[in-house]
Amino acid sequence: MLKKYFFLPLIFFSFLGKAQNIKTVQLRPINSNSFSAIVPLGSILELSFDDLDADNKEYQYRVQHMTYDWKPSNLTSNQYINGFAENYINDVTNSFNTLQDYTHYSVQIPNENTIITKSGNYLISVLNYNNEVVFTRRCVFYEDLTMVGVAAFRSRFIKTINEQQTVQFSINYPELQINNPAQEIKVVLFQNNNWNTAITNIQPQFFRPQQLIYNYTQTTNFWGGNEFLNFDNKTIRNTNLNIAKTEREEVYHNYLYTNEPRANKPYSYNPDINGEFIVRTLDANDKTTEADYATIHFSLDSHKPYLNKEVYVYGAFNNFELSEENKMTYNKKDKIYKAAVSLKQGFYNYCFATVDRDRNVNLNEVDGSFYETENEYTVIVYYHPFGEIYDRVVGVGNGFFNQNR
Template sequence: MYKKLLIPFFIFFCLSLFSQNIKSIQLRPLQENNFSSIVPLGIVLELSFDDLEADSKEYQYKIEHKTHNWKSSRLLASQYINGFEQNYINNATNSFNTLQSYTHYSVQIPNTNTVITKSGNYLLSVLNEDEEVVFTRRFVLYENQTTVGVSVARSRDTKTLNTQQTVQFFVNHPTLKINNPGQEIKVVVLKNNNWNEKITELQPTFFKPNQLVYSHTNKTNFWGGNEYLNFDSKYIRTNSLNIIQVDKREVYHHFIYPFTFNPYKKYMYNPDVNGQFVIRTLEASEATTEADYAMMHFSLSVDEPFAEKEVYVYGAFSNFEVMEAHKMVYHAAEKTYKGNFLLKQGFYNYTYATVDRRGVVNTNEVNGTFYETENEYTVLVYYKPFGAFYERVVGVGTGFFNQNE
């Protein structure tokens, strides 16, 4: 059975009504162009987001330790945090000189009130004044106790030779005593930092002295997908990359270059950032509070609507979830799906996802899937020896598809 790029369906109506006005959520290291929230223990992550109601609410953050499969762990907060697991987000700044008003919030972790002491999976929740969850984000803190080598190649299965990629890897553990790898070691293979595209429950194929080898063929196959589409709204008043029209109304309206569906399209290399986005403006000095919001208009041309399926705009800007606000509507007279929603100025990757009546999301149906696509794969190694109370993340490795391999 092949691993398919079909993920369980969540119409992400948002975790509460309050989150409908929350935009531009990012949880990233401070380093520029680093989009991953999988970092070594002790590295600073910054959470930031905007509230379009612009009324300076009192938000709090809460941090919870999780298992490798995101269940509640056995640890108490005092066992993995020095300080408090729940605190107020005090850094709030109002937007300046923008048509769309908003309040920008940010907090860095660790900070003087919250120091995380153990590696592992963590769920970061933001709570409103009534302590209701507004949104959540995942992050992983790891120790460099192992060396993880990752290679990515074209699928070896003739049925998916042109559409899938195979991930293989090894784990060197010279300083860790592993008596029963099947019980003590868990691995997760993640595609493009998207927790909806992962493979788990893998066992080593070979055991060597101080090394575990995972040389599966079909079990670690991912759909290659395609390079993401993109646009750049760094100029709010004029056209920019893939933006063909700008109108000023209650806010600026940007019309993105239409995408035409072609079921017979061939792969074409187009550098992307694997679905991520960067907030930026070239018309002000401080993007966090001076970048404006624009109503982005998306259009997908196709002769007939996708039978018994809905179409959504999809990317990291929605945490790789399909959201009701990003749903597109088919206009039969124009033979085009259309949709629009607010996004802060910046460079964005996006694609289109279809959702069938069973609630299955398919991110390949519109844009295609090819073995040549440049994807980043991350392997996380979790270690829980017999008698331990929690899973440590003892190693992380990354690999990229290379057509020459």
């Protein structure tokens, strides 16, 4: 039972071979400080990314409607889009006055050529000139037809009371006619905007008039994890928050202070942004094309290597994926794991993940798991009544763990 939530399946290794020069992919609401690509139907998301080849390629985007479990839905594109499901990305600009040349691409979705008409899960793919998928990102457009209350508590399960958090939630649906909630309603629950943590197939425990209640004490448990580590290189030429040394070569190299494993240390509160990142620079005016790239040198102190396991730097900077670039190597002489990752200037959260021979990911072995950790939880409500051919999203709820509960 516990293993289900301790290990995450390795669904991260996707498209990274073709996307090795693609960096700083962001899919976020315009004019908002939100990191989440879960927005009301009619809202506008901006997809942006940099290509370090800096050669002005012709990229296209593709918008595809998906089922609640991220399989292609039965809808044809003209049933969920007015216009074109595929189109070229035309907003293209070159970097200016940076050591690392790159081309910046951006597109708003929906737009005048691609108007999304149905709620649901959507997969946004970026295609190259050979019509190959370079990378994908998930987003959700929802109808605000339900009220979703979400609360997180310290785990009631004695074996993990100091390490886990329990999420409970309810769905109120005064505007919907739901005849068979167990069949027509599906929910997805996940932590910190990380789809890899999602729990599905959760049935309501209690049924009340126009209300579903999910008050589980173990099924909806999450490992609390630890507060994310961070660094800030908005001034790329100098040392800054958690940056010990800076060198200029072909590009700038920022060396972070060596981290120590935190699994066996007491919990210590440290404000974070739940694994996310923010592009910013004090060295120029336009962060999109004038922020430079630096090689960030991560290091993790370890008296001996983790037996039969690989260690990765982990965070939203690459969509919580695991690739060769963020894989760490062990230096036997220094007794330190090291990794060098090219990142655009800004403020970044990260942690460490281990992967065993069976390709199970453990997010707690290095950093530990504590019930006190501040986390955000999201519930998405899908509605598929009898006779309908797609999964509508009819509500979204968010809740934060408060250790004072």
